[in-house]
Amino acid sequence: MRTPRNDLTQLSCGAQLDLTVLRLPQTSAQLTPEDSRFVTLFNALPGLGFGSTFTKHLVYFDGPVAQADLCGQGASLASGFGVAAIYVQACSGAPSSVIAAHELLHTLGAVPRGAPHRCPDAQGGHTCDSASDLMHPFLDASPLDAKLLDPGRDDYYGHAAAFTDSQDAAWLVQLDRQQPFTVTISGPGGVTADMPGLDCAQSCTTTWNTSTRLGLTAVPRPGAKLVRWSGACTGASTCVVTVAPGAAVSALFAPALYRLTVGVSGQGAVRTSGPGITCRPRCSAAFPSFVPVGLTATAAKGWRFRSWTGACRGTKRTCTVPMTAATSARAVFARA
Ligand SMILES: [Zn+2]
Known part of the structure; x- marks a missing residue:
């Protein structure tokens, strides 16, 4: 069981999806040709403050398109930075939710080389065995709940082979493998992680996929220092911990x-x-x-x-x- 680990922001009405409107420095004419648009979008986002290697960015591109049947594009770097683009002014017949799910799966590695039903190279990155597959290269008007996620479970999701399985992507919450992780803080300091989701000014418990590796950094307040880690870490330098049952760390801070x-x-x-x-x-x-x-x-x-x-x-x-x-x-x- 998986669900996206959504990027939420705190608003007066509660935690909501973190949405924003970006204006690109390029002109509409520069962004119209399909052969360069995606690369331009992909390369522009970090400069606009959206370069996190922990985020797959879902972009609804509302500029003019030249090719009405190219619904979107999606790709990631090995670093993790990824963009799933939906071309709003193209593909009027296809639900944007289907396009978003399709492009996001591209950012999560679908469809990998080695998949038995991967399309020939011109449509590589897709499956060609079933038109109902969400990763089929051609979309129709059917809604998202009519689409199938790797029917047969042999190409990109939930398979047993050695090639990339999008089911294991760190961007998905593994609902059946959730593990609370407690950081106990004593004294003047806080703890942050090298992954979004843990930024504790005082003792805190967060929830992770089991086996997630977290690099924790102690952040003493001015005039204070980290005395030592205890629990899953020791010493007073960085703390790398694997989230598992019973794993917990304590950080002791004191005035310097x-x-x-x-x-x-x-x-x-x-x-x-x-x-x-x-x-x-x-x-x-x-x-x-x-x-x-x-x-x-x-x-x-x-x-x-x-x-x-x-x-x-x-x-x-x-x-x-x-x-x-x-x-x-x-x-x-x-x-x-
Ligand atoms: Zn595609």
Whole structure:
């Protein structure tokens, strides 16, 4: 079971198909000849802001036509960018819904080389075994629900052979293979995907075809950073995840820096690890968040280290603070 993954836009009346009107830079005369019109349309769309490799663009071309029986054309690039054009002023007898479905199937790879009923080369990309097939090269006036989608299921849709099967196209929602996918976000940041449909400013659940591969990017707010991914991803770089039952990811964000404040009671000093600071008797500095900092207490002459208070505990001279929040600690020295 498949249905198109439609590009929706939020309007006051709810989510609706994302439609727009485009005016091409070419003149009507330039667009009239059929031998160059489709290539011109195809190449013009990206420059007009419609170049997504995730979108098959359905274009209703309402300019003059020279050839009244060429109803439309459709093609895609390997990148995924595709155009299905319907020539509104041609083919007055054929329903535009049939033309749209036919051209969209072209953008989804129909009819592939290797299909047993593929037409000879002049009409390649079509099937020639049944005039009722939606991908037959010649359309009649019959409505969309009278058309058949690859009768026999052997040429372009739902077949068992190795050549392209439009049924598997990523542009179709596989209604019987839907899988929710949860991104849990903690702290100041959001998560986006390399595919439209996941752009989460806070924890979110989206639904995908099972086995969809998503490249997730963590987007920290200004002054913040990604601490780490967890769940299906680890580390703090990009996260590539395959949507499957039980697959989920979490992203932990934090302010890039946390303040560490160290105090001293009595006579002595505390030094922090790394390119550290010495606290005598008190200091405060910003440290990268979630990067542990070591503290070492050293008594002054005639004094001894007694214990820590605050984020450090115990009587050992050294202590490590995790810096998972603003932190303060105090070293207590007593007379020897
Ligand atoms: Zn065709």
